[in-house]
Amino acid sequence: MKKTLRYNYRLNPTPEQEVKLIEFGATARGIWNLLLSENMRRYEYDKTFLFYKDMASLLKGIKSFEEFDWIKAFDSAAAQQVARDLETALKNAFSKGRVQHFPKHKISYKKKKLHNDSFRAVNNSNCIRIENGAISIPKVGKVPIVLHRDLASKIKSVTVQFRHGKWECSITQEVECKTALRVLNRITGFDINSKQTVVGSDGFVADNPKFLKHSKEKLNQLQRQLARRKKGSNRWQKTKQRINKLHGRISRQRLDFAHKISRQITNENDILVFEDLNVKAMQKFNGSMVADNVMGLITQLSKYKAELEGKLYHEIGRFEKSTGICAECGQHHVLTLNDRYFTCTACGTYQNRDLSSAKSIVRTGELDLIAAGIVARVYPISQQKQAIKTKVFELSKLGCGSEKKEAA
Ligand SMILES: [Zn+2]
Known part of the structure; x- marks a missing residue:
C-alpha cells in the first residue's frame, strides 16, 4: 500500500523570486474566485456545475484575451490544479449529507492584512526537482530550500505558501507502507x-x-x-x-x-x-x-x-x-x-x-x-x-x- 505524505520545508527565496511567489499566490486565488463565480452563475442558470474539463478549457479559452494576461504568466499546470481543487471542493460540498452550498471565495490578503495565498505546482515530467540546495519551481526558478530531512520518494506536487512571516513549501510524496504486521x-x-x-x-x-x-x-x-x-x-x-x-x-x-x-x-x-x-x-x-x-x-x-x-x-x-x-x-x-x-x-x-x-x-x-x-x-x-x-x-x-x- 502506498501513502501520500506531506513534508514541510522552509524556503529562502531571493527578493525577485519573492515577488513572483506573491504574484503567483494572488493569481491562484484569482483563478479560484473566477472559476467559482462562473460555477455559481452556471448553477443559477441551469443548476449544473462546471467540472474540471469545462474549467480547464475555459481557462485555455480566456488566456488569449488581454485582460487575462495575468493567467498567461502563471504556470499552466498550477492553474489546472486550482480547477481540480475547486472540483473536489464542489463535489465535497454538494455530495449527499453535506452542506449543499458553494465553497467560499478567497479573500485578498490586503483586505485581511494577511498573506494566506498559496499555489500548488505539479511535478510533470520532472519539472520540480531539488538540486544543490534549491528547488526548481516552474516559472519561478531555483528557490533555495532548507532540506532538513531527505526526500522519501519522488515529488508529486509542491504547495508554496507564506505563513506567519516565513516562506514554506509542502512537498507531497508517495511513500510505501511496511507490510502489515501479522x-x-x-x-x-x-x-x-x-x-x-x-x-x-x-x-x-x-x-x-x-x-x-x-x-x-x-x-x-x-x-x-x-x-x-x-x-x-x-x-x-x-x-x-x-x-x-x-x-x-x-x-x-x-x-x-x-x-x-x-x-x-x-x-x-x-x-x-x-x-x-x-x-x-x-x-x-x-x-x-x-x-x-x-x-x-x-x-x-x-x-x-x-x-x-x-x-x-x-x-x-x-x-x-x-x-x-x-x-x-x-x-x-x-x-x-x-x-x-x-x-x-x-x-x-x-x-x-x-x-x-x-x-x-x-x-x-x-x-x-x-x-x-x-x-x-x-x-x-x-x-x-x-x-x-x-x-x-x-x-x-x-x-x-x-x-x-x-x-x-
Ligand atoms: Zn466498579
Whole structure:
C-alpha cells in the first residue's frame, strides 16, 4: 500500500523570486474566485456545475484575451490544479449529507492584512526537482530550500505558501507502507482529556508541554496590548506582527509535540485505539478545547504513522461513553469536568478518571476489531498455563485501519 505524505520545508527565496511567489499566490486565488463565480452563475442558470474539463478549457479559452494576461504568466499546470481543487471542493460540498452550498471565495490578503495565498505546482515530467540546495519551481526558478530531512520518494506536487512571516513549501510524496504486521502484541487505548494530556490504558501519560502554555499566556498579553493600541497605527502594526509571529511559533511547537507523542506511542504499541473526537467534542468539550486542535493532530499523526509501520489504528466511533466508566466493573458514573478522580459506586474502586476512560476505550476498541474480523485473539504457548498477561492478536484480514471498509 502506498501513502501520500506531506513534508514541510522552509524556503529562502531571493527578493525577485519573492515577488513572483506573491504574484503567483494572488493569481491562484484569482483563478479560484473566477472559476467559482462562473460555477455559481452556471448553477443559477441551469443548476449544473462546471467540472474540471469545462474549467480547464475555459481557462485555455480566456488566456488569449488581454485582460487575462495575468493567467498567461502563471504556470499552466498550477492553474489546472486550482480547477481540480475547486472540483473536489464542489463535489465535497454538494455530495449527499453535506452542506449543499458553494465553497467560499478567497479573500485578498490586503483586505485581511494577511498573506494566506498559496499555489500548488505539479511535478510533470520532472519539472520540480531539488538540486544543490534549491528547488526548481516552474516559472519561478531555483528557490533555495532548507532540506532538513531527505526526500522519501519522488515529488508529486509542491504547495508554496507564506505563513506567519516565513516562506514554506509542502512537498507531497508517495511513500510505501511496511507490510502489515501479522502478529500484534500490544493494544493500548488513549484518552485525550480536557487539559490535553494524553493518557494511555497502559499508564502512559504525556502532559501538554509547559512551553505551549507560556506561549499562550504571551499571546493573550499581546492581544490585550493590541486592543489598547489605535487600529492601523504603527505601534498597532508592530504588535500585530508580533502576534502573527507568535502564532507561527505556537503552531510549530504544537506540531512538534504532536509528532513526538505520536511517534512514541506508535513505536511502543501495535494497535492504537482512540475515541472519535467529533463524538467526544459533542459530548463534553468546551469551546477552547475544540478551537485548539492538539488532540486532532495527535490522532491524525498517529494514524499515518501506524499505517506506515504496518500497525493498526482504530477509532471507536459510536456514541459510547468512555468517561466515568469503572475500569473494574463497568459501572457508569456522571462526572463533572472537575472530577479528576472518582470512587466506583458499585465496587468501591478509587480510580483516575482519565486512566479508567482509556481502559474503557481499549476494551471497546478490542471488541470492535474482533467483531469486525480484523484481528483474532491468540494465546501464545508460553502463556497457556498461566493467566494471560500480554494480549496477542493476529491479523485475520490483510490491510489495516483505513482499508477495512473497502475490504468488508
Ligand atoms: Zn466498579
